[in-house]
Structure formats: C-alpha cells, structure tokens
C-alpha cells in the first residue's frame with residue numbers, strides 16, 4: 001500500500017526533472033532505498049510499473065540500489081554496518097552511535113535516450 | 120544514453136508540508152506528539168486516560184487517523200475534547216498533508232497539547248514526518264517483548280516508548296526487562312513509561328512528562 005504512494009512520488013520527481021527533454025524516451029530511473037525504510041523493493045517496482053502505464057514514463061525501468069544501514073560511533077569514530085538489530089559499535093561496543101546510512105529514499109539518476117536516438 | 124543526475128528525496132513533498140505544520144505548531148505553542156502502535160495497543164485508551172487526568176490542567180486537542188470509521192473520534196468527542204477524524208480509506212499511514220487539512224477544521228490557537236493518533240501500524244508510519252515534536256510508540260505487553268527487534272525503524276525513530284497493558288503481565292510470558300533491553304538496544308535514548316489504561320497505573324508520570332514539555336514550549 002505505502003509503496004504505491006512512494007512510486008507515485010518517484011514518478012512525479014522524474015516528470016519534473018525531465019520536462020526539458022520531453023521528446024526523449026525515459027529509459028532508466030535509479031533510486032536508493034535505505035535498509036531501514038521498510039520499503040519492499042518488489043512492491044515498489046510493481047507499483048511503479050502499474051502507475052507508469054499510459055504516461056511518458058511507460059517502458060522505463062525502475063532500478064533500486066539497497067543501501068545498508070551504517071552507523072558511526074560517537075566514542076571511537078569507527079563506522080559499522082548493522083543488520084538492523086543492534087545499534088552498537090563493532091569496535092568498542094558503544095551504543096552512542098549516529099545512523100549515517102539506511103534511511104535514504106532518493107531518486108539519484110535518470111537515463112534518457114540520446115538526441116541521436118530520438119525517432 | 121544520457122544521464123540526468125537528480126539527488127531528490129522521494130518524500131521531499133511530505134517533508135515540506137511537515138515543516139509548514141511544524142511552523143504552525145510553533146506559532147500556536149502547541150506541544151505535538153505523533154502516537155504510533157500496532158492496531159489495538161491502546162493509543163486511544165491512553166489518550167482517554169490522559170484527558171481524564173490532565174483535562175483541568177491543560178487544553179488538549181486530538182487528531183484521529185484511521186483506515187475506516189470515526190469510532191475513535193467519537194470516543195474522544197464524548198470527553199468534550201476537540202477532535203478531527205482523518206479517514207485514510209485504506210491508506211496505511213498518515214501523511215503531513217492530511218494533518219494539514221485536519222488542522223483547518225480544528226482550532227489549535229489556544230491548544231497546549233495536540234495528539235495525532237496515527238493509523239495502527241508498526242511499519243509504514245515510521246518514515247513520515249507530520250511536523251510533530253516527538254514520535255511516541257505504544258507497545259502493549261500482549262504483543263511480546265521481541266517487537267522492538269522486529270520493527271527497528273519504528274523504535275529508532277521514536278523518542279518515547281509507552282509500555283501499555285501492564286495489568287496483564289501476570290497472565291503473560293512477556294518480560295518487561297527484556298522488552299526494555301530490546302528497545303534500548305535499538306534506541307538507547309528512548310524515554311520509557313509503563314502504563315495500564317485499565318487501572319490507571321503509570322499514567323501520572325506520563326502526564327508529568329507532557330506537562331514538563333509544555334513548559335519548554
């Protein structure tokens with residue numbers, strides 16, 4: 001359910017960012033999804049594919065890069081990737097840590113066809 | 120192929136509106152919580168108890184979010200507290216624009232404490248800022264002491280945990296110590312309360328916490 005809304009947001013961002021290239025086909029949309037966002041990749045792709053039908057994004061592919069959850073320790077400064085269960089430094093076991101990755105939900109690249117490919 | 124580099128947050132639209140809500144709350148000096156839990160943990164019961172204990176000391180208003188029905192709003196309305204109901208019609212979480220709309224039908228100028236009761240769901244609402252001061256997650260002991268580990272994003276994003284239905288502990292295998300340990304392993308800065316909305320136990324210290332936050336507004 002909530003992946004559908006997120007897919008809609010992604011589509012709006014792509015449409016906004018490509019409005020100066022309206023004669024070119026949109027081929028690939030790259031998004032980063034943090035491990036801790038609770039977003040299901042399959043549902044997101046499913047929602048995206050359903051919503052782009054009949055729009056100028058039809059035929060484009062949503063590519064998802066999953067970003068692992070990473071913390072930085074405020075005691076010793078080292079960074080550790082966590083499995084989502086323990087917000088605890090790998091090195092010194094301190095729990096005073098800051099989350100640096102894992103909550104992202106961003107559109108970071110859009111691939112469109114070259115001018116030479118425009119038919 | 121040509122590449123356009125974008126770097127745009129997918130939920131930017133929600134964040135913009137959440138910040139508008141936040142400014143409105145600040146102007147009105149409303150202390151605002153976003154109340155979260157799985158279905159039936161006792162969010163509305165906690166609001167009812169809070170109203171019972173604090174009604175004479177502070178002005179409360181409530182926004183109720185539900186997938187269907189205005190049953191929760193009716194419960195609050197009975198207590199004579201201003202309430203707005205948002206029905207999401209299947210939507211699994213509240214978004215900032217829904218709260219903004221609800222604020223149009225709810226006068227919050229003179230409100231001290233505004234509760235936004237989210238849709239019962241431990242997953243989806245975690246990622247949506249509504250403009251609140253704090254996310255407060257309610258977990259009832261009947262759900263089991265392992266839930267913080269299974270829903271880390273919710274417990275990580277919340278500032279406060281209310282462990283509810285403690286009157287039922289004698290009948291359950293749930294260990295409060297284990298539950299707290301699990302919650303704190305996800306979020307060491309969680310402030311924790313233990314309550315029973317049936318007996319009223321623990322509601323006083325929860326209400327004192329609300330009071331102390333009003334003073335810093």
Ligand SMILES: Nc1nc2c(ncn2[C@@H]2O[C@H](COP(=O)(O)OP(=O)(O)OP(=O)(O)O)[C@@H](O)[C@H]2O)c(=O)[nH]1
Pocket residue numbers: 156157158159160161162163164165191238239240283284285286287314315316317318
């Ligand atoms: N024994 C016991 N029952 C409780 C307590 N708090 C709530 N309940 C009961 O739990 C049930 C659900 O309570 P609600 O307050 O409606 O829960 P909710 O979280 O608002 O539910 P939704 O809004 O539907 O997600 C009701 O039958 C309450 O009477 C408690 O502290 N102890």
Ligand SMILES: [Mg+2]
Pocket residue numbers: 162163164191236
């Ligand atoms: Mg309720």
Ligand SMILES: [Zn+2]
Pocket residue numbers: 073074075076077078089090091092093094
């Ligand atoms: Zn460390």
